[in-house]
Amino acid sequence: MLRLFISILFLSVLLCPASSIGDPSNNLNDVEEKFQPGEMIMHHILDTHDWHILDWQGHAVSIPLPIIIFHEDTGWEIFLSSKFNHGHDVYNGYKLDHGNIIAVNADGSKNIKETDKIWDLSITKNVFSLLLSIVILLSVFISISNRYKKNKNKAPKGIQSLLEPIIIFVRDDIAKSAIGDKDYKRYLPFLLTVFFFIFLNNLLGLVPFFPGGANLTGNIAVPMVLAAMVFIITTLSGKKYYWKHIFAMPGVPKPVLLILTPIEIFGVFLKPLVLMIRLFANITAGHIIILSFFSMIFIFGEMSPIAGYGVSVFSGLFVLFMMTLELLVAFLQAYVFTLLAAMYFGMAVEEH
Amino acid sequence: MELVKPDIGLLFWMTTCFILLLFIMKKFAWGPILNALNEREAGIQKSLDEAEIAKKQVEDAVSKVEKILEEGRVEKENIIKIAQQELVDYKLEQQSKINAQISSQLVIAKEEIIQQKRAAVDELKNKVAELSIEIAEKIIKKELENKEQHNQLIKESVETLDFN
Numbered sequence: 001m002l003r004l005f006i007s008i009l010f011l012s013v014l015l016c017p018a019s020s021i022g023d024p025s026n027n028l029n030d031v032e033e034k035f036q037p038g039e040m041i042m043h044h045i046l047d048t049h050d051w052h053i054l055d056w057q058g059h060a061v062s063i064p065l066p067i068i069i070f071h072e073d074t075g076w077e078i079f080l081s082s083k084f085n086h087g088h089d090v091y092n093g094y095k096l097d098h099g100n101i102i103a104v105n106a107d108g109s110k111n112i113k114e115t116d117k118i119w120d121l122s123i124t125k126n127v128f129s130l131l132l133s134i135v136i137l138l139s140v141f142i143s144i145s146n147r148y149k150k151n152k153n154k155a156p157k158g159i160q161s162l163l164e165p166i167i168i169f170v171r172d173d174i175a176k177s178a179i180g181d182k183d184y185k186r187y188l189p190f191l192l193t194v195f196f197f198i199f200l201n202n203l204l205g206l207v208p209f210f211p212g213g214a215n216l217t218g219n220i221a222v223p224m225v226l227a228a229m230v231f232i233i234t235t236l237s238g239k240k241y242y243w244k245h246i247f248a249m250p251g252v253p254k255p256v257l258l259i260l261t262p263i264e265i266f267g268v269f270l271k272p273l274v275l276m277i278r279l280f281a282n283i284t285a286g287h288i289i290i291l292s293f294f295s296m297i298f299i300f301g302e303m304s305p306i307a308g309y310g311v312s313v314f315s316g317l318f319v320l321f322m323m324t325l326e327l328l329v330a331f332l333q334a335y336v337f338t339l340l341a342a343m344y345f346g347m348a349v350e351e352h
Numbered sequence: 353m354e355l356v357k358p359d360i361g362l363l364f365w366m367t368t369c370f371i372l373l374l375f376i377m378k379k380f381a382w383g384p385i386l387n388a389l390n391e392r393e394a395g396i397q398k399s400l401d402e403a404e405i406a407k408k409q410v411e412d413a414v415s416k417v418e419k420i421l422e423e424g425r426v427e428k429e430n431i432i433k434i435a436q437q438e439l440v441d442y443k444l445e446q447q448s449k450i451n452a453q454i455s456s457q458l459v460i461a462k463e464e465i466i467q468q469k470r471a472a473v474d475e476l477k478n479k480v481a482e483l484s485i486e487i488a489e490k491i492i493k494k495e496l497e498n499k500e501q502h503n504q505l506i507k508e509s510v511e512t513l514d515f516n
Contacts, residue, residue: 047359068361099354120361127365134373141381148388153395167385188386189378197370221358225366284355 035302037295045215045287047126048099049081053210060086063210065128069094069101070119081122094118129214130222133201141196170195170338178342183349187342190233194226195338202283202330206323217333218283220276227276230341235268238348275340282333286326293318480513 043052051063064082071077077092087096093114095104101122103114123131144160151157156164175184175191201216216222244250246264248257293315301308487509 042354046354047362120359121364122361123365124359124361126359126362130362130365130369134369137373138376138381141377141385145381145384145388149384152388153392164389168389171386171389189382190374192382193370193374193377197373219359219362220356221362222366224358225363225370229370280356 035295035298037292037299040295041288041291044213044291045218045284046099047124047219049084049096049101049122049124050086051125051128051210062086065125066123067094067101068121068123070121071114072117072119125214126216126219126222129201129204129211129216132211133197133204133216137193137196137200166195167192174335174339174342178339179346179349183345184342186237187233187345190229191338191342194341195334198226198279198337199331199334202333203327205283205287206326206330215284215287217279218287220280223276223279223337226279226337227272230275230344231269231272234272234344234348237345239351241351242348271340271344275337279333279337282329286322286329290319290322290326293322 049067050065053061053063055061064080067077067079067081067083069077077094079091081096083089083091084094084096087098089095090104090108093103094101095108096102097110101118101120103111103118105111140159140163144163147157147160155161170192171184171188174195175188178184179187198217201222204212205215205217207213246268247261249260249264252260297308297312297315300311487506491506
């Protein structure tokens, strides 16, 4: 992957100055074509309704994705995002405005009242990536589970022997050690699924070309759903000992409880919140750093093409370094999220 | 702000898809995999235990064999000891038998010798008596010729007699 990545890095160095900066005679408006690193980075990190692959001679090349809109009055509407023509066209009274679908009036201005009635359930880039990762997870794990069923009590083979140590690691070093021998089995399927889901999507996010590159685990919605599930499971499995430690910490004087109990109750909500923010911030930050190094090439390239080529070498090396670091972070964040979730479950089921 | 504002669409898809994924994985992937892992671990543990038992059995058998060998050795030594004792006893017995025989034969021989001696003495006595009579005859005959000479002769004759 790295070799491919380096090849693409250098190829993009060759191509992009031509398309982004290009020949001034091709550009009608120099100000609009000026490279905006902030915009570029935000565009890559945020969700989009089409999968942008590259710009070719000033035209964006992208894969259209299905738009699914539920309007509270008129019901479902499903069409391809190519109908919007990258936000230039209006289709059926809808328009793409900076990544958001809005309802427009006949003159093209935003209709706020109608926009509020829209539920955008489109298969966006992130949803597509989510579905892809689910397909990968299901096919890989169901195929190895069949091998486990077929070759009972035999040594693992192929991808099975790659994943088995990780499964055993999650089981023994995360679930068993954090929850305890008695209860860990109930939580193991959730912990394993969360671990492999986060790990795979972190890795897919690092692949710089289609079908990777979507910032799924760095999109606030995904860690939010995962953290909410952790919160729900923790709260539902809380035993007497757990609640007693929140509302009336044993061995603490009554006046202190007045301060401690609100803090503990706040902590119950804070724990999943921190879980969410940690994953979101780590992955997003990694993407921003890598994209910032790329942006430097074009910032310097705008000054002079020679400076752009010169900086590209250093940027490339920095990106290489960051990419290897991000591979580690991809595993680490999956591990930390799973471990903390397991520890919260362990606290909830603890008994004395 | 766009960055930390969750999309309703992604929230919806993530929730439904992840719950689906969780249940499918639980039923079709994690269940069989974890079962197989547990079974394999139990199998390995069982094999190790069985190996331990088999090792112990072999050790028991070896110690039994050694015990039997030791018993055999002790028995052999006992038999040899008894046999040697018997041999010594037998030799002593034979020796004493021979001794007894020899001594009894000696006694018989001595008795015979004594008898023979007695017989010889008797015979000698008879012979002496006969000779005495003969001598007496001769002396008487000679007496009749020369008295002094006769006395001389008797004396001499008697002196020559040895009764041993």
